[in-house]
Structures are given as structure tokens and as C-alpha cells.
Amino acid sequence: MISSDLEGLVVDEADMRADLEKVLIPEEELQAKIRELAAEIDRDYEGRDLLLVGVLKGAVMVMADLARALHTPISMDWMAVSSYGSGTKSSGVVRILKDLDADIMGRDVLIVEDIVDSGLTLSWLRSNLESRGPASLEVCTLLRKPDAAKIEVGVKYIGFDIPNEFVIGYGLDYSERYRNLPFVGTLAPHVYGGSGEQEA
Numbered sequence: 001m002i003s004s005d006l007e008g009l010v011v012d013e014a015d016m017r018a019d020l021e022k023v024l025i026p027e028e029e030l031q032a033k034i035r036e037l038a039a040e041i042d043r044d045y046e047g048r049d050l051l052l053v054g055v056l057k058g059a060v061m062v063m064a065d066l067a068r069a070l071h072t073p074i075s076m077d078w079m080a081v082s083s084y085g086s087g088t089k090s091s092g093v094v095r096i097l098k099d100l101d102a103d104i105m106g107r108d109v110l111i112v113e114d115i116v117d118s119g120l121t122l123s124w125l126r127s128n129l130e131s132r133g134p135a136s137l138e139v140c141t142l143l144r145k146p147d148a149a150k151i152e153v154g155v156k157y158i159g160f161d162i163p164n165e166f167v168i169g170y171g172l173d174y175s176e177r178y179r180n181l182p183f184v185g186t187l188a189p190h191v192y193g194g195s196g197e198q199e200a
């Protein structure tokens with residue numbers, strides 16, 4: 001019973017990896033970058049009380065690793081917004097699915113994102129949070145696609161600039177799958193139905 005369950009897990013993991021085209025950023029590089037970003041943030045926020053705002057669900061992994069790499073005292077809050085629905089193109093129409101639990105008036109706030117793609121989600125989020133009167137508002141994103149930008153958004157801490165390809169892993173999903181891969185990669189064309197067209 002136990003061993004067949006374990007076998008199932010191994011097969012599932014092999015299936016997930018068979019869907020990959022390539023690994024773009026290996027796990028060790030991701031973790032080293034998170035430590036670098038944390039050191040920078042520690043320097044910038046020394047002596048302050050920082051509020052990390054994670055953007056669900058994609059930023060869960062970055063948030064968990066970044067928070068543990070920081071020495072600065074932090075609190076965490078979460079927002080869930082959706083502009084992608086189940087597809088691979090941003091609609092630009094952002095919906096709040098879950099708002100912050102607490103008021104951010106007068107707080108030092110750092111938005112934590114997994115990816116800035118078109119920039120539409122972050123642009124909307126920045127102005128939404130700015131209107132709530134924080135003492136400061138900055139953004140940390142693990143990934144950014146400069147060639148996909150539809151709007152310029154101020155992002156202070158950037159892990160990696162990546163090519164304009166749909167990526168998965170380390171929090172990033174395609175149709176809610178692959179978030180638990182420990183690296184960032186791209187999907188093989190057969191996953192999109194063999195046409196290369198990305199849809200979910």
C-alpha cells in the first residue's frame with residue numbers, strides 16, 4: 001500500500017518533468033539569487049519594520065524563501081489578484097480575489113512577486129496600494145520579461161531578466177500545474193496541444 005503510493009508519486013514527478021522543454025534557471029541559481037536579494041533588502045531596510053506583501057499564488061515560493069533569508073524583522077500579508085485566469089495572456093483586467101488583512105497606512109511595504117510579464121498586474125497593484133498611504137512602497141520580483149512589457153513599472157529588486165517565453169515552476173503555473181517544481185523552466189510544445197499555441 002505504502003510502496004505503491006510512493007511509486008505513484010515518483011511516476012507523477014517523472015510525468016511532470018517529461019512535460020518540460022528546458023530548465024531555464026536551476027534550483028541552486030534561484031536560491032543564490034534569493035540570498036543576494038535578501039542581503040540587498042536587509043541593507044536598505046536596516047532598523048525598519050518591513051511588511052512583505054506576497055501576491056498569491058505565484059509568489060508563495062519566493063516569499064517563503066526570501067522571508068527566511070532576511071534578517072530584517074518582517075510581517076507578511078497576502079493579496080490574491082487575477083489577470084490571467086486560466087490562460088497564458090494577461091487580460092489587463094485585474095480582479096481582487098483576496099485583499100490585505102491589515103491597513104498599510106504609514107508602513108514600509110515591499111510587494112513580492114514571482115514575475116513581471118506585461119507589467120499590467122503590478123502597475124494596477126502599485127497604484128492600488130499607493131492609494132492606501134504607505135510610508136514607502138517598493139517591489140521585489142524574482143523574474144521579469146523586459147521584451148513583454150506593455151507598461152513600465154518601477155521595480156527596485158529584480159532577480160532575473162528572462163526571454164519572452166511562458167515559464168513554469170517555483171510558483172509559476174500553467175493551468176495550476178507545475179508550481180511545485182524547484183526550478184524555472186519552459187514547457188514542451190505537446191503540453192499546449194502540439195500546435196505551440198499556449199492556452200489553458
Ligand SMILES: O=P(O)(O)OC[C@H]1O[C@H](OP(=O)(O)OP(=O)(O)O)[C@H](O)[C@@H]1O
Pocket residue numbers: 055056057058059081082083084085090113114115116117118119120121122172173
Ligand atoms: O505582468 P503581468 O502580465 O500582469 O503578469 C504577472 C502576473 O501574472 C501571474 O499571476 P496569475 O494571474 O497567473 O495568478 P497566479 O499567481 O495565481 O498564477 C504572476 O504571478 C503575476 O502576478
Ligand code: HPA
Pocket residue numbers: 084115117165166167168172173174
Ligand atoms: O510566463 C509566465 N508563466 C506563468 N505565469 C505567468 N504569469 C505571467 N507570465 C507568466
Ligand SMILES: [Mg+2]
Pocket residue numbers: 058084172173
Ligand atoms: Mg498563473
